[in-house]
Amino acid sequence: MRALRWHGKHDVRCDTVPDPIIEDGRDAIVKVSSCAICGSDLHLYDGFMPTMKHGDILGHEFMGEVVEVGRDNAALKVGDRVVVPFTIFCGECDQCRRGNFSVCERSNRNRDEAAKAFGHTTAGLFGYSHLTGGYPGGQAEYVRVPFADRTHIKVPSSLTDEQVLFLGDIFPTGWQAAVQCEIEPEDTVAIWGAGPVGQMALRSALLLGAQQVIVIDHVPERLAMAREGGAITIDFDNESVLDRLKDLTKGKGPQKCIDAVGLEAHATRSLDSAYDRVKQAVMLETDRPHVLREMMYVCRPAGVLSIPGVYGGLLDKLPFGAAMNKGLTFRMGQTHVNRWTDDLLARIEQGQIDPSFVITHTVALEEGPAMYKTFRDKQDGCIKVVMKP
Ligand code: NAD
Ligand code: ZN
Ligand code: ZN
Numbered sequence: 001m002r003a004l005r006w007h008g009k010h011d012v013r014c015d016t017v018p019d020p021i022i023e024d025g026r027d028a029i030v031k032v033s034s035c036a037i038c039g040s041d042l043h044l045y046d047g048f049m050p051t052m053k054h055g056d057i058l059g060h061e062f063m064g065e066v067v068e069v070g071r072d073n074a075a076l077k078v079g080d081r082v083v084v085p086f087t088i089f090c091g092e093c094d095q096c097r098r099g100n101f102s103v104c105e106r107s108n109r110n111r112d113e114a115a116k117a118f119g120h121t122t123a124g125l126f127g128y129s130h131l132t133g134g135y136p137g138g139q140a141e142y143v144r145v146p147f148a149d150r151t152h153i154k155v156p157s158s159l160t161d162e163q164v165l166f167l168g169d170i171f172p173t174g175w176q177a178a179v180q181c182e183i184e185p186e187d188t189v190a191i192w193g194a195g196p197v198g199q200m201a202l203r204s205a206l207l208l209g210a211q212q213v214i215v216i217d218h219v220p221e222r223l224a225m226a227r228e229g230g231a232i233t234i235d236f237d238n239e240s241v242l243d244r245l246k247d248l249t250k251g252k253g254p255q256k257c258i259d260a261v262g263l264e265a266h267a268t269r270s271l272d273s274a275y276d277r278v279k280q281a282v283m284l285e286t287d288r289p290h291v292l293r294e295m296m297y298v299c300r301p302a303g304v305l306s307i308p309g310v311y312g313g314l315l316d317k318l319p320f321g322a323a324m325n326k327g328l329t330f331r332m333g334q335t336h337v338n339r340w341t342d343d344l345l346a347r348i349e350q351g352q353i354d355p356s357f358v359i360t361h362t363v364a365l366e367e368g369p370a371m372y373k374t375f376r377d378k379q380d381g382c383i384k385v386v387m388k389p
Helices: 039-045 111-118 161-168 170-179 196-207 220-228 241-247 271-281 290-298 320-326 337-349 365-376
Strands: 002-006 012-016 028-036 062-069 081-084 142-145 188-192 212-217 232-235 256-259 304-307 329-332 361-364 385-388
Touching: 002 365, 012 365, 028 161, 039 365, 062 142, 062 161, 081 161, 161 170, 161 337, 161 385, 170 196, 170 304, 170 337, 188 196, 188 290, 196 212, 196 220, 196 256, 212 220, 212 241, 220 232, 232 241, 241 290, 256 290, 271 290, 290 304, 290 320, 361 365, 365 385
Parallel strands: 188 212, 188 256, 212 232, 256 304, 304 329, 361 385
Antiparallel strands: 002 012, 028 062, 028 142, 028 385, 062 081
C-alpha cells in the first residue's frame, strides 16, 4: 500500500509499504477514504517530538471502511463506516471507565517508556512517536486499528466524509477546550491560534454560550475565517495583544483563555520569544511557552486557562506567581475524543455545525509531502488539508 512516512525533520515521503494485518482479536483493518494533516503532525515534521523513528507511518485523523475484523471484535463488521479517534483506548481500565480515554492505562504498548518520561503512561496514539506506542498512522491506504471494538465512531452514510472526518480529532479537541472553560453567559473567551483547533474552539465556545470570543493570530485568512465564525480578532503582528484584550473587557481581562497554539508559538513583538527561540535552538528548552505566559498574565483573577495546544517537555520562565496569586485554574490534555463524539455527531446531524468549513485543500495522498510544507508555511491560504488515499 501507499503511506506517508517520516524520514526525519522536514522529510515526509509517500512510500510503498506492506499492508497491515490483524495482530490481535480486538483489531480491525480500515481502508482509509479520507485523512487529514493536523497541527500536531507539524510538531513531528519540525522535529520537536522525541522518539520518532525513520519510516514511521504518520497520521492520526482518518476514517474509512472496515475491511477486516479480528475474531474477538463483536462491535464491528466488514463494511462498517467509521471515523477513528486519534486516542486508542481499551474501554476497560480505571481511566477508560471514567471517560479519561487519552490517558488509557493499557493502549500504549510502550507504557514503561512513557511512564519514565511523564511519571505515568498515557494512551496509545496513531502515528505519533514511540512514546505513545509507535502505532502506524492513518495517512495511508489501510490502517490497523488496535482495540478497534472500542476505538471507533460509527457514522451514518447520510453525512459526507468532510462533515464527519474531524470527529476523530480537531472538532472534539476544540469542543473539550471550550467545555473545560466552564463558560458562563457573561464570559469573554480569548483563543490564541486561529488554526483548525482554534476555529473549532471558537465555534464551540459560541455554541456553549460565551458572550464574546476573541481570536488572536497573525495569518490574515485565518483571522478572516474566525471573524466569519463570529469572533473579534487581534493580529499580534500589528497590535498589542494585552492592550486589546484589556480594552475589549472593560479593563478586566478575559475570564477564559484557550491556548490553541502549543509549543511552536511565534511572537514578533516580544523579547521573551526571542529568548525562547535561542534556548530551543541550543536544546536548553524544549517548548516555546510564549502563549502560556501571555495567558497567565492577562487572564482575569479566578479565571480558567484551557490548554489543548501540545507541549512536550520542560517549560521555562512561566509567571507562576501571577497564576497562583490570581487563583487561576489550569485545564489541559490530549482530547478524550469518544467522551464527546455522540453529542457532536448529533449536533452535525442537526445542522448546528458543519466542521467541513475549515477545509481549504483536498489532494491525493501522493501530494501529502508537499502539503506538509504548504500547511506548515501557511502558503496558498492553507488552513486544513484533507487527503484521499
Ligand atoms: P496550526 O499550526 O495550524 O495552528 C496554530 C496557529 O497558531 C497558527 O495559525 C499560528 O499562526 C498561530 N500562532 C502562532 N503563534 C501564535 C501566538 N503567539 N499567538 C496567537 N497565535 C499564534 O495547528 P492546529 O491544527 O490548529 O493545532 C493547534 C495546536 O493544538 C497544536 O499544538 C496541536 O498540536 C494541538 N492539538 C492538540 C490536540 C489535543 O488533543 N490536545 C489535538 C489536536 C491538535
Ligand atoms: Zn491531531
Ligand atoms: Zn483504557
